[in-house]
Amino acid sequence: MTGFLFFVAKTTAYRILVVVVTVIITLILLGSAMDKLLSDRIRAEVVEAAAQDKIQFKMLSQRQAYIDEQIDIKTKGLGLDEPWYSPKRFVNTLFQVLTLDLGRSNFFTSDSGSSNVSDIIIERVPKTVLLFTTSTVIVVVIGLFLGTYMAEKRGSALDKGVSFTAVVSNSFATFWVGMLMILLFSFTLHIFPARSTPLTSPGDPFYVLDLLYHMILPLITLVLLSFTVWSFVVRYFVSRVLDEDYIQAKRVMGIPKRKILYSHALKNAAPPILTGIVTALIASISGSFIVEAVFDWPGVGKLLYDAIVVMDIPLILGSTYVFTLIYVMTMLIADLLYAYFDPRVKVSS
Amino acid sequence: VTATESAGNFSLLLRRILHTKAALVGFSIIGILAAMTIYALVAVPLESFSQWNDPGFWIDYPKSAAPSWINLMLPEGNLPNHMILGPSDAKTQNSSLGGIPTNSFLYDIDFRYNSYPTDFIIDYCLKYGEIPPVIQVDVTRPDGESFMIYNSPLPSSTLSDNLSNLTEYCSRIFSTDESIRDNLQAYTGRFDYSPDLSSPQKMIFSQLDKDAVLRGKYLFNVTYYLFDPEDKVENTKVILGGRVYGLMGTDDLRRDLSIGIFWGAPVALFVGLTAAISSVTIGMLYGLLAGYKGGRYDEALMRINDLVISLPTFVFLVILSITIGSSIFLITLFLVIFGWSGIARVARSLALQIKNLQYVEASKLMGETDIKIILRHILPQLLPLTFASIALAVPAAILAEATLSFIGLGDPSIPTWGSILHDANTASAAARGLWWWILPPGIMIAAAGISFALIGSAIESVTNPRGSANQSKVRFT
Numbered sequence: 001m002t003g004f005l006f007f008v009a010k011t012t013a014y015r016i017l018v019v020v021v022t023v024i025i026t027l028i029l030l031g032s033a034m035d036k037l038l039s040d041r042i043r044a045e046v047v048e049a050a051a052q053d054k055i056q057f058k059m060l061s062q063r064q065a066y067i068d069e070q071i072d073i074k075t076k077g078l079g080l081d082e083p084w085y086s087p088k089r090f091v092n093t094l095f096q097v098l099t100l101d102l103g104r105s106n107f108f109t110s111d112s113g114s115s116n117v118s119d120i121i122i123e124r125v126p127k128t129v130l131l132f133t134t135s136t137v138i139v140v141v142i143g144l145f146l147g148t149y150m151a152e153k154r155g156s157a158l159d160k161g162v163s164f165t166a167v168v169s170n171s172f173a174t175f176w177v178g179m180l181m182i183l184l185f186s187f188t189l190h191i192f193p194a195r196s197t198p199l200t201s202p203g204d205p206f207y208v209l210d211l212l213y214h215m216i217l218p219l220i221t222l223v224l225l226s227f228t229v230w231s232f233v234v235r236y237f238v239s240r241v242l243d244e245d246y247i248q249a250k251r252v253m254g255i256p257k258r259k260i261l262y263s264h265a266l267k268n269a270a271p272p273i274l275t276g277i278v279t280a281l282i283a284s285i286s287g288s289f290i291v292e293a294v295f296d297w298p299g300v301g302k303l304l305y306d307a308i309v310v311m312d313i314p315l316i317l318g319s320t321y322v323f324t325l326i327y328v329m330t331m332l333i334a335d336l337l338y339a340y341f342d343p344r345v346k347v348s349s
Numbered sequence: 350v351t352a353t354e355s356a357g358n359f360s361l362l363l364r365r366i367l368h369t370k371a372a373l374v375g376f377s378i379i380g381i382l383a384a385m386t387i388y389a390l391v392a393v394p395l396e397s398f399s400q401w402n403d404p405g406f407w408i409d410y411p412k413s414a415a416p417s418w419i420n421l422m423l424p425e426g427n428l429p430n431h432m433i434l435g436p437s438d439a440k441t442q443n444s445s446l447g448g449i450p451t452n453s454f455l456y457d458i459d460f461r462y463n464s465y466p467t468d469f470i471i472d473y474c475l476k477y478g479e480i481p482p483v484i485q486v487d488v489t490r491p492d493g494e495s496f497m498i499y500n501s502p503l504p505s506s507t508l509s510d511n512l513s514n515l516t517e518y519c520s521r522i523f524s525t526d527e528s529i530r531d532n533l534q535a536y537t538g539r540f541d542y543s544p545d546l547s548s549p550q551k552m553i554f555s556q557l558d559k560d561a562v563l564r565g566k567y568l569f570n571v572t573y574y575l576f577d578p579e580d581k582v583e584n585t586k587v588i589l590g591g592r593v594y595g596l597m598g599t600d601d602l603r604r605d606l607s608i609g610i611f612w613g614a615p616v617a618l619f620v621g622l623t624a625a626i627s628s629v630t631i632g633m634l635y636g637l638l639a640g641y642k643g644g645r646y647d648e649a650l651m652r653i654n655d656l657v658i659s660l661p662t663f664v665f666l667v668i669l670s671i672t673i674g675s676s677i678f679l680i681t682l683f684l685v686i687f688g689w690s691g692i693a694r695v696a697r698s699l700a701l702q703i704k705n706l707q708y709v710e711a712s713k714l715m716g717e718t719d720i721k722i723i724l725r726h727i728l729p730q731l732l733p734l735t736f737a738s739i740a741l742a743v744p745a746a747i748l749a750e751a752t753l754s755f756i757g758l759g760d761p762s763i764p765t766w767g768s769i770l771h772d773a774n775t776a777s778a779a780a781r782g783l784w785w786w787i788l789p790p791g792i793m794i795a796a797a798g799i800s801f802a803l804i805g806s807a808i809e810s811v812t813n814p815r816g817s818a819n820q821s822k823v824r825f826t
Contacts, residue, residue, distance in 0.1 A: 167802050179774065
């Protein structure tokens, strides 16, 4: 047990390190742009304050001198007189990003009217997580059953069809399939709404139902694109296990076929299946993030899409940070599942 | 294994790969893409490529028009085709009318559609001296009726002190022009009903007895009266507004989508192939070096590799294209920076196996350098894997570039399939049913990807019959 706990701690620490490294690289890239942004903001604030205070100046140059002085005071107060790469400021900014303390957005507000980047983002995170996890769970279930079934019926039309679709659907752009879904189900058949932002307000008792109704189309898109790939991975490894002698022996012993298939073969194939599926899942995260923009699903991915249009740097930074967290969490869960199914991992590492 | 023998093996392998159905389909699609590339480079004017995002360049084109071939599918009735007729489409007549030289451009328009044109525009560019020329437009209809719809002098010359003492003037006459309406007023008596003067194109193209399209040959005669022998007509166009246009229609910004789709082919092939080849080559060498050298060297290299693999590439692609730039070359470079890590891990594990083979040991004893051993003895063994990985990495690279373009971070100066879909999404093309704006770019992305994926899996199935479930060892997002 202590071995497993140690493994969990070690893996978690490594994944946290990945998050920190990602943010550090991001900040190095964005440093000067953020600096300019902050100093522009201070200038704007000072000019506005000077206008509101109605301080009378005898000459224009006096007003300018006053504003420059105020900017200087504020800049020093916030520690912006040092460059962004000075250790003190860099560590400070790093903690700000890690805690989503990213100031205000110039263009966006949250539902409650706040323009704090953290408020805007935190409000949207549940929707992104809901869409991503729901689609993943559905695809896992379909993939396991369909894949195992295909392994049993190797060479059947279903097996060939799904395997071919798996190769092909890897090349489809998720956002494009989403647009096709709208074209088909919203424009032509009028079954689902084209925009996924629910019309009822969050306080409404029917809000959750409305949200789920609007989620169906993006969900179908994500499931449709992934289930063949996952089934293909499951089929491949289960069929390899099925060829092993000990499975053949179990058959001879008269153990029911279904039991062999779903408890023995599937369990023994679990570690490599997990590796294959994680590869597929990791590759699909950005797709399910971006697909929000097609359906107007009110999540972080849609926020990123909108923030790029107006180049709202704090929001872009915030939403990519949330993406990093989701990405790393997925990998961490995969690590732990892998260790659970393949006990050697815990011991050897 | 001698060099000739391995070359023989290689050509045998190649033949077996080419005999698979998957590779055949894959190479056929690539052939089509290559043909599109050549067509784009040879036949499509380079201007349309560089001016893709300049709305002024596309002003003569119709707004969100469907492809013209949909007329073949419509059960009854056909939508008017958008026509852009330049000077080369016209018969020219130069004559002298009472000592005044005239320059006439006669445009034959065969109008056989069931609904009226949406509008029309006369576009012109003239160089003239002190006395401004006069422009007159007459339309002769299939029933013999002739309407003089426009007659007006150009504004007087402004650059009198100019050296050449010629001034250039370009303008357009729209069908909604007031003087056209006034001129048509004189002909309303010939109609049995009262035509709608607010849309002159309807009156011009209508039957006399009822409000229905008169089909047949129309003649648009644009005549310029030039009062100076040096005056010159630089350009003259008749644009008849229609609802359908070209092979693939147009978008909200009037751009001819077929041009974007054609130019997208070389761009996608460039990004896909460059990123895939570079990533796989770098990854291969990195992994082989780590596996072959072993020990601390291996440990350090693979630690770096582990970290790069676990980084969220998508985030860096977004941040890099915002801060460094988003030209197509830079995007390709960014893809390579993160694309090499997956294949490196595979190459390392293979190098660990191969380095203990006797012939490698032998060359080591003969004193060959490590790099030489890797390049001459280990890498050739892995060529099939390398080619398969490259082929499987191309779809991933094309998709990554398309995704980046789709979220608005692609190269802003050129048309790519992803950026066309970005514009379509911004304009809610799907909800508006503008299918011709959505289908072709996505199909092209998919087709380009599938072709390489099929070839990759063909190479894998021939060289490694047990196959691999991990479709691609290289990923870019």
